[in-house]
Amino acid sequence: MATRRVIVSTWPVFAGIIFLILGNGLQGTLLGIRGSLIGFSPAMIGAVLATYYIGYSFGCIVTPRLIKNVGHIRVYAALASLASSAVLVYTVTDSAVIWTILRIITGVSFAAIFIVSESWLNASSTVYNRGKILSTYMICVFVAQTGGQLFLNLGDPRNFELFIIVSVLISLALVPISLSRREAPNYQSPKKIEFRPLFRKAPLGFFGCFISGFTGTTFLLLAPVYAVGEGMNQSAIAFFMAILVAAGMFFQLPIGWISDKIDRLKLLAFVLMGGFVFGLIAGLAALSIFPSYLFLPSAFCLSGFMLTIYSVSASLVNDSLDESEIINASATLILINGAGSFIGPIFVGFAMTVFGDAAFPLVPAIACLVTCVITIARSHLGDTIRRKDRSEYIPLPDKLSYVAASMAGEYAMEEEHPTEGDADISNVQKEDL
Incomplete structure (x- = not known):
């Protein structure tokens, strides 16, 4: 019951996160469509x-x-207001330069908002309830990302209505936090592990986090562009985007189950091979070599596999690190994933311009194949983790701040080495629930 009370007491944070991700999910799709139009x-x-x-x-x-200088609530309010205002500027200009500036501003704002929100959750979590709080947060993220796509049916991307809806959703995220009586948490920025030592210890996990951004993020960002190019109507685009985002949620459970049964290098190779196979099918369907009705189910599977790469890769990194390094490494993995998320859309967008829309699924498929070959080669060289040394698999969306990623790392470490007292209290909680 104690865990339930903690989750209920943090409802303002969860409500704010839901509004934010609803708005951000709609915004990414909306800009892709608007840019094409x-x-x-x-x-x-x-x-x-x-x-x-x-x-x-x-x-x-x-x-x-910023948090150190002015505090959590002021940072949250200021950056949420900035993100809400930036959305409206898109309606008055078609300048790519201004759009670029607005995207950077939005990125800074959402990073700050997520860090503040997740800091509140982290402050409320203990060794006894961290897993439940983290799982509740992940459910909110996945459901809101999917639901945000459906708001696309409420207006015309050529006009301003949908941009106003995005702005309102982001602004509404301020309300529950501002009215909350919870005190601001003590915040400590994690120390980042340097890239080179992390790469030496877990090269495939490192590269997998990069490829996760390169493929999964790119696929979701450019999916609206592909849909417009294929002549989909607005309702079809909303449905298309919703199932691509939902695929990431549906695939996490079976991949997590498999992770307990096989070596994680083999699991990563399996996920990457799945991405390649279904990406190839989707690409051939886009080229009309395969029947067109194969595109949607193969795109769903491709998205599902690509959106689980980060969770598998992060688990692989955790398996290779000392306990003292796991939490701090999470911050570095977020930056690595961000690098892939930046390079991927540029590369794939260029390929779509030069080679046509079929490059949309084919380039991520090729990236999955190359990474899969490297993974298989490394596994044959003996890069395996004994089952007893594995960390807990945690289904993670790759778009977190390092606070939530650190929570996940801390939870994985606690699950790997639970104390006797932890087990006793966990049993009591199960009986209460």
């Missing part, structure tokens, strides 16, 4: 939308200093 090429759209991750990475770096 006003004549931006896929290369231009990919480059503009990718700059969000420059802002996001920068926001992760500067937010701790």
